[in-house]
Amino acid sequence: MVLTRKLLVPVAVKKMDMVNMDNKPHLFSELRKNKAKLQQFLDACRSQHQDGEANLNELRETYRTRLTEAEEFFVRFRTDIEKVPFELAIEHWLDFHATASGLDDACEIFKILVSDSVIRLEDAAGQILTLGDQAMLGHSGYVDEIRCLQTVPLRQRERMVSIYLQFSRHLAQATLGFVPAQADPDRLKVEKKTIPYDEFLDFVQYLSERDALMAYLMYFDEPSMTEVIDLKVSQVSLRECTITFGQHQATYPKHIMQRLQDFITDKTADELVFQNRSKEAVNRSRTYRAFxxxxxxMTPPQELTPTRLLEKHHK
Incomplete structure (x- = not known):
């Protein structure tokens, strides 16, 4: 994996680079217009003040000075922290924040993630990954890899995701947004569904692998029950994490496609993905009974049907 670091350039320099100095007459004309408009705005503001103009002038200068100082500090800050190893940021959070927040299992969870190479501390060339690298890579890949740990029970995987996302939020705050926080990609994908994500997880754990995969395909996109039952292996692209339903191409999380890959390993391209013991299409009524x-x-008992998995909020 080859990573190219971004050169951090002060905002003022970037703005100068964007100016075409060969077009000076037009530039100065626009500057004069903007200056006049600014003066009109200031006059309108002054008309609202009976006194205190001198105080405003002093505060204006203070404001501009502090902004300049903050921008210069932020450039230096980013230059320094982008070289910090990612693992030191994890260590700091575990040492000073996780335990204080009552996350007693955080250390054990991160130990598992590092041991199972879900979180990588070095790149393919053996170079230590830094916060600069993490700022470019983002967190979503780690979140999906956590959910790919099929040997870990579903609820434990979700706990691991929750802990990691709390760390990502802390890191974003500690680095002043240099390493952005990560929202849960699975929850974002289904946020418009009428069935809450946690409710779906409670439901799907009681299904067989075949029925669970059918439920995942419907819940994480919007294929009809018929389209899922008639789905053939040739419609599945494991490399692209997509499934083609008629004219619609649905994109699914990696962990769902990984489970689907294991499920269709022994099937040929023209076979149905979901079959009964006679290698025929799954009986619709049997699927409804399983659901x-x-x-x-569920706790409390619900009534989740294929139709309900497709429903979305209208807002």
Whole structure:
């Protein structure tokens, strides 16, 4: 993996680079117009003040000075922290924040993530990954890799995701946004669904692998029950994490496609993805019964159907 670091350039320099100095007459004309408009704005503001003009002038200078100082500090700050190893940021959070926040399992979770190479501390060339690298890579890949740990129970995987996202929020705050925080990509993808994400997870754990995968495909996009039942292996692109349903191409999270890959390993391109024991299409009524049974085991019991998995809020 080859990473190219971004050169940090002060805002003022960037603005100068964007100016075409060969077009000076037009430039100066626009500057005069903007100056006149600014003066009109200031006059309108002054008309609202009966006194205190001198105080405003002093505060204006203070404001501009502090902004310049902050910008210069931020450039120096980013230049320094982009060289800090990513693992030191994790260590700092675990040492000073996680335990204080009552996240007693955070150390064990990060130990597992590092041991299982979900979180990588070096790149392919053996170079230590830094906060500068992390700012470019983002966190979403780590979140998806956590959910790909199929040997870890579903609820534990979700706990690991939650802990990691709390760390990402702290890192964004500590680095003044240099390393952006990460929202949960799965929750974002289904945020318009009428069935809450946590409710869906409670439901899907009571389904067989086949029925669970059918539920995931419907919940994380909007194929009809018929399109899922008729789905063939040839419509699945594991490399692109997409499935083609008619004219619509649906994109799914990596962890869903990984489970689907394991499920279709022994099937040929022209075979149905979801089959019964006779290698025929799954019986629709049998799937409805499986969904009904799983729904009854939820806490509290619900009634989740294929149709409900597709429903979205209208707002």
């Amino acid at each position: 009904k049974t799983a729904s009854s085991k």
